[in-house]
Amino acid sequence: MRIKVRPAAQDILRICEENDEGTHAVDAYLVLGRKKAVLIDACEQSESIYEIVRSITSLPLEVLLTHGHPDHAGKGLSAFAGHGIPIWMDAADEAVLHKRGASFVPVKTKPLQNGMVFDLGGMVLEAISLGSHTPGSMVFYEQERHILLSGDAIGSGAFWMQLPESLPLSQFLANARLLQKRTASGNLLILPGHSYQAESILSDAYLQDVIDVTEDILNGKQSGQLKTMLLGGMTLEFKEAARGQMHNYVYDPKKAY
Numbered sequence: 001m002r003i004k005v006r007p008a009a010q011d012i013l014r015i016c017e018e019n020d021e022g023t024h025a026v027d028a029y030l031v032l033g034r035k036k037a038v039l040i041d042a043c044e045q046s047e048s049i050y051e052i053v054r055s056i057t058s059l060p061l062e063v064l065l066t067h068g069h070p071d072h073a074g075k076g077l078s079a080f081a082g083h084g085i086p087i088w089m090d091a092a093d094e095a096v097l098h099k100r101g102a103s104f105v106p107v108k109t110k111p112l113q114n115g116m117v118f119d120l121g122g123m124v125l126e127a128i129s130l131g132s133h134t135p136g137s138m139v140f141y142e143q144e145r146h147i148l149l150s151g152d153a154i155g156s157g158a159f160w161m162q163l164p165e166s167l168p169l170s171q172f173l174a175n176a177r178l179l180q181k182r183t184a185s186g187n188l189l190i191l192p193g194h195s196y197q198a199e200s201i202l203s204d205a206y207l208q209d210v211i212d213v214t215e216d217i218l219n220g221k222q223s224g225q226l227k228t229m230l231l232g233g234m235t236l237e238f239k240e241a242a243r244g245q246m247h248n249y250v251y252d253p254k255k256a257y
């Protein structure tokens, strides 16, 4: 496993974690204001992510988790907790965060809520609740520059809505429409949690594709073949749909209501 740090936008660094085979696996983002920095997600395996962040900035720091899955809230979190750095996450994902193997040291999180604002100095991030892939998924919106840091809440070109913790599609659709209204004021740049899955840069058009494909499924206009996958010892049933930049929308047909 290896970490690569690359610019994602002005004052936003993408921290890419590769797996042992050298394949890009997940992204965290370091957002640097004038008076404060935030780390959005913490990758999966890298225990040294605290040192990596501290080699880049000595600003006061907070961690914002988009959701509780292990590839976003991984082993590196305990070093932040050990240094007294606040770790924020929607309490609705506590069960997801703690559904781990014995090697995970649980961290205490502060309850992140819809509408909370993080003023970094010259850059303000607003937390927007977007229950979807997990019930407590949260995205972060920088209004001035129209940047949305989205974790897995609207996917990254591919989208997993087939998990036991994923919400019914109609609930996700309502949340996605609210997000679209909230972010409608300009050309949106979406920085997702698995950027390598996207075939091009994600913008407003992608959010529209996500909404359209969800409507298609709910209206019976897209209905793929029923398949199964093995995940964490569970057999999950799923179907797939696609539209535009959303090339693989994986969902549980029992939650297609």
Ligand SMILES: [Zn+2]
Pocket: 067, 069, 133, 152
């Ligand atoms: Zn996830």
